[in-house]
Amino acid sequence: MSGRAPYGLVAVTCAVIMVVLGVLVSGEGVSGPDEFAVRWVERAFGPDTDLLRLLVLPTEAYVLIPIAVLAAVLCLIGGRRLEAVLTIVGPLVAILANTWVLKPLFDRWKYTYLAYPSGHTVALVAVLTVLVLLARPGVAKAVIATVGAVALCGVTIGMIGLGYHYLTDVVGGTLFAVATVCATWVLLTWAARRRAPVPSDG
Structure with missing residues (x-):
């Protein structure tokens, strides 16, 4: 897996x-x-909370x-x-940055908690992005x-x-997770190349 483009371009585009x-x-x-998404889900799935909870299961930490x-x-x-480091660092950076920086920065509330970007989505998509890259x-x-x-x-x-969450919270979480993992991989490969020994001419 190369650390060169288009990972950097993908990261910047998703972040913007x-x-x-x-x-x-x-x-x-x-x-x-x-609003449209909420109405559609209510019509299509109704009050079946057991099914809805099953659908969100992949976002759980366990x-x-x-x-x-x-x-x-x-x-x-x-x-x-290097890929092993990405597997741990990429999702961890995404989750921490989302929780402590982005949510307070965008200040979007749903009931009593900050909702944008969705932390559930960030965790899931960060791990999925790592798996796709690997x-x-x-x-x-x-x-x-x-x-x-x-x-x-x-x-x-x-x-x-x-x-x-709202639909846009999920979209924002997806974009941020992809951006963070791709940017992390670019930085890791750049740092690895910087540390690599330079071949001797002698």
Whole structure:
């Protein structure tokens, strides 16, 4: 897995869109897409809270942490130390930055808590992004990306239906997680190249 473009471009693009969206939805008001999504989920799924809770299960720490740790261990076994660092550092940076910087900065409230970007989404998508980046090109990468997209759709429905988040919170969380993981990989590979010994001419 190379640390060169387009990871840097992807990170910048996602970050810019996330910021613009955050500015548009900051505060307590809801947007047109958010209202539409709430009405659609209510009509399609009704009050089936058991199903909705099942849909948000992939965002739980007891699901994501073992996956991230297993991925890191497999990277270490395969001698991919830099990728192992990404597996832990990427999601951790995304979660901490979202909780302590972005949520207070955008100041978007849902009931009594800050909602934008969605922390549930940041955690899930950060881990999924790492897995997609680590996977070898081909069937494995396509399968992981597809399963991840399906899981994210389910999580989005679940969080909207349970009243945890607005649709735009999920979109913002997705964008920020992808941006952070890609930026982290670019920085890790840059630092690794800086530390690499320079071949001697003598």
